[in-house]
Amino acid sequence: MGNSTSSYDSPKPVKSLLQNQARIEKLTRFLEAKAEYEKTVEVFDGNGVDKHEQDKQSMKMLKGLFKKLDPRYETMKSIGEVSGEIQLSFKYDAEKEFLLVKVIKCRELRCGDIRSKTSSPYVKMDMYPDNHSQGSQLTKIVVDENNPVFSEIFSFKINEIEIIDNNLVIQVWDYDVVTQDDFLGEVIVRLQDFDFNKSPIHTAWYTLNMNTDLSVSGDLEISLTYKLPQQLYVTVHQATGLSPPDGQSSSSPFVKMTIPGTKSVYSSQVVRNCLDPQWNETFEFLVPQEELAFRYIVFHVVDENDSYGNSSLGQVILDLDTFDPEKGHHESYKLADLKNSEHLKNKTSQTATSQEFRESFMAHASIRHPQFLFQKESQTGKKVFTLTCRKAKCKGRIRAVDGILVA
Structure with a gap:
């Protein structure tokens, strides 16, 4: 054969690969991680548990622990730190009985994940109550963007009578491929506030708030009397038609009350296993008459549960600016989830x-x-x-x- 060589045994050039050893190592790690991920998706342990699901739960627990310990990260759901706005447009087709909703865009959303500086938001919409069983409607996911543009139109079946009583619940979520999606904020749109006969299209920016529990129901009966110079007596009589917490058939309610700016915080007795509790308890607050114009009382009905923790059954906020100390006051008020109120x-x-x-x-x-x-x-x-x-x-x-x- 002499000095001749075949094309099959000629060495291939490897200079470029040898010069980029760091890239090779990075690519190797990526391929190993990908193979391990694909393996864990299909592998189950001896108890029939998906190992990938276990990894997701472990990541969720670790993420929760990091949120708890890292002082730079504020958990939105626990302390109510929600930011950003959403632009929406509404139009009603009376002939076809359809409400058209255009989700235009969001701005200045807060990142819901500790692992990145941006979120991957999408918008979820639900009619409440859902009389036509339409379910949730979702926009596309905009990846890595705190100011996403959607420009998507959705329709909801609703007649003109239902508009008076229905709300549209609009939530913004941050998509998370590893754990559960993170809540970024919510808007409750009261459809009765729109006059579609006067203006066919309504477009506006809405500030995102914490999630609101629309299932809260019931009434709280209270009365007020006043004795100079500064004794305000608050009587909690009863509550009727309370909604029990999720998964429970009854509740054990009590009422917490306070007047912000004063030192007193009171709690009524707990009434066990009752949705129409009676208390008839009176509490004394020290409020000078000249301060009534800018004071208010916060009533919070709470379900006591030692196993799962206490749950909110609704609030009532009573402003004292119109309270007449000479006549007193006695009335029943609708309970609602008021955590998004300015107070x-x-x-x-x-x-x-x-x-x-x-x-x-x-x-x-x-x-x-x-x-x-x-x-x-x-x-x-x-x-x-x-x-x-x-x-x-x-x-x-x-x-x-x-x-x-x-x-």
Whole structure:
């Protein structure tokens, strides 16, 4: 054969691959991870449990733990931090009895996932009540975009009488391929607010809120009397027609009440296994007469459950600006989920900030960092710090023991 070589045994050029060893290693890791993923999707353990499903649950638990410990991340559902707006347009076809809804776009959505700086949002819509069993309608998913544009039109069967009593529930969700989707906000559109005869098309921006429980029902009967100089007596008489929490046939309700700005918070007795409880309990608040013009009472009906935790059965907010101390007041009020009202949103925001601050201290205390915060003084380990907020132009003092906020 001499020095001649065949094309089959000629060495192939490998220079380009050898020069990019980092890329080869990255590609190898990717292929191994992909193969392992495809394997776990189909593999079941000895108990018949999908290993991939187990991995998803583990990731969900880890994600929840990270949310709890990382002071930079605020869980939207637990503390009510929802941001962003959605632009919607409505048109009613009276002849065909169809409500046309155009989901135009969203802006300044909050990222619902700790692993990325952007969300992959979609919009979900439901008619409430759903008299025609239409189910949910969903937009497309816009990947990696906090200002998504949808420009999609949907139709809902509804007649002119139903418009008076129906609401359209519009929710924005962040799609998550690994765990459950994250809630980004909600809008409850009251269809009775539209006058389609006067204006056939209604287009507006809506601020996203926390999710609202529309299943809340019932009435709360209360009365007020006043005695100078500052005794306000609040009597909780009864509640009727309460809706039990999901999965329960009854409830064990009690009423919590407070007047924000005062120090008193009261709770009535718990009435076991009852949806029409009677209390007839009276509580005293100290409110000077000149303060009635800007005070209000928050009544919160709560179901006590030691096994699953307490559940909200609805709220009533009673403004005292029109209260006549000489005549008193006695009336029944419809219960509703009012956590998105301005009164409760302000209160929730204050509570959330305080809770986030405590959790931040706990997270730092677990790793004892920064070190200067955890150096004990004398034998007590107590420290007093002055905190300054430049935006709010204020400062305050706070006490900590071994890095944990105590006052």
